[in-house]
Amino acid sequence: MAFLPLNMMIAFISLIMLAGNLMSETFPTDCNVPPSVWCSSQEIADKCKVLNQCVAWKSRNQLVNFTLYYEALCPDCQNFIIKQLFPTFIKLKSIINLGLVPYGNAYEQKDGKSWKFTCQHGAEECSVNILETCAIHVLEDPNIYVKFIYDLETCMFKIQKPEKCVKMVMKHISKRDNLIACANGTTGIYLEHQMALKTNALPLPPMYVPWVTLNGVHSEHIQRKAENNLTDLICETYQGKDKEKYCPGRVIS
Ligand SMILES: *[C@@H]1O[C@H](CO)[C@@H](O)[C@H](O)[C@H]1NC(C)=O
Numbered sequence: 311m312a313f314l315p316l317n318m319m320i321a322f323i324s325l326i327m328l329a330g331n332l333m334s335e336t337f338p339t340d341c342n343v344p345p346s347v348w349c350s351s352q353e354i355a356d357k358c359k360v361l362n363q364c365v366a367w368k369s370r371n372q373l374v375n376f377t378l379y380y381e382a383l384c385p386d387c388q389n390f391i392i393k394q395l396f397p398t399f400i401k402l403k404s405i406i407n408l409g410l411v412p413y414g415n416a417y418e419q420k421d422g423k424s425w426k427f428t429c430q431h432g433a434e435e436c437s438v439n440i441l442e443t444c445a446i447h448v449l450e451d452p453n454i455y456v457k458f459i460y461d462l463e464t465c466m467f468k469i470q471k472p473e474k475c476v477k478m479v480m481k482h483i484s485k486r487d488n489l490i491a492c493a494n495g496t497t498g499i500y501l502e503h504q505m506a507l508k509t510n511a512l513p514l515p516p517m518y519v520p521w522v523t524l525n526g527v528h529s530e531h532i533q534r535k536a537e538n539n540l541t542d543l544i545c546e547t548y549q550g551k552d553k554e555k556y557c558p559g560r561v562i563s
């Protein structure tokens with residue numbers, strides 16, 4: 311009475327066989343890891359028979375996200391900007407998505423509809439943090455604002471006179487009036503508050519400055535490597551096209 315019709319039975323059996331075939335073909339038995347990590351090493355990619363796909367996937371033109379959390383008057387930050395950040399930026403700007411967050415160990419308090427900032431190196435530091443934040447916003451082009459910040463930090467590192475350095479660096483900057491209007495008005499405060507939010511949103515609050523993240527991640531290793539040789543760190547991380555051009559002697563790994 312309740313026999314399955316023969317054709318349904320055959321369909322059922324071939325379905326099971328097909329599934330078995332599919333499993334063995336697309337999921338080799340020694341590839342016992344989920345797809346999200348198939349490309350995490352050459353060995354796994356090889357075991358999972360996706361080596362070629364992984365090379366293609368890795369060479370999509372993914373820029374390296376590098377973000378520096380700092381404050382304008384901290385000597386270690388100045389040193390980092392002068393020795394590592396600027397030279398690396400000049401060489402590798404085409405493969406870096408650079409974030410600059412001039413806030414550091416500052417502290418903010420709501421002040422009516424506005425915000426009041428307190429900075430580790432005093433009120434002068436807050437003004438320069440805000441000026442650099444405004445530079446990022448007003449000058450827009452990283453080529454221009456990174457140079458502006460580098461020039462300003464270099465001067466302050468050398469002569470420790472922020473006010474004098476600001477005057478000197480402002481002399482030959484484009485959009486000078488817009489920059490002053492921002493730094494001296496509510497826009498600057500609003501933008502600096504955004505920098506506070508970015509800093510406070512870090513999964514691990516900065517324990518010191520400069521504080522760096524690489525593709526959103528901070529670790530002791532990343533920090534040490536960035537401070538020793540940022541160019542190396544970026545080149546090690548970059549897996550995009552033209553790697554040889556930007557990082558001679560290095561291949562996609
Ligand atoms: C900012 O504004 C104050 C008063 O409005 C003025 O004294 C000061 O010179 C201004 N600073 C700049 C950099 O223009």
Ligand SMILES: *[C@@H]1O[C@H](CO)[C@@H](O)[C@H](O)[C@H]1NC(C)=O
Pocket residue numbers: 372373374375407525526
């Ligand atoms: C870099 O940041 C952008 C967002 O700004 C994000 O879409 C991208 O996935 C990040 N890249 C890496 C490799 O984390």
Ligand SMILES: *[C@@H]1O[C@H](CO)[C@@H](O)[C@H](O)[C@H]1NC(C)=O
Pocket residue numbers: 393538539541542
């Ligand atoms: C970083 O390391 C590279 C070699 O990998 C070397 O050529 C370069 O001079 C180093 N840069 C600094 C700032 O130490």
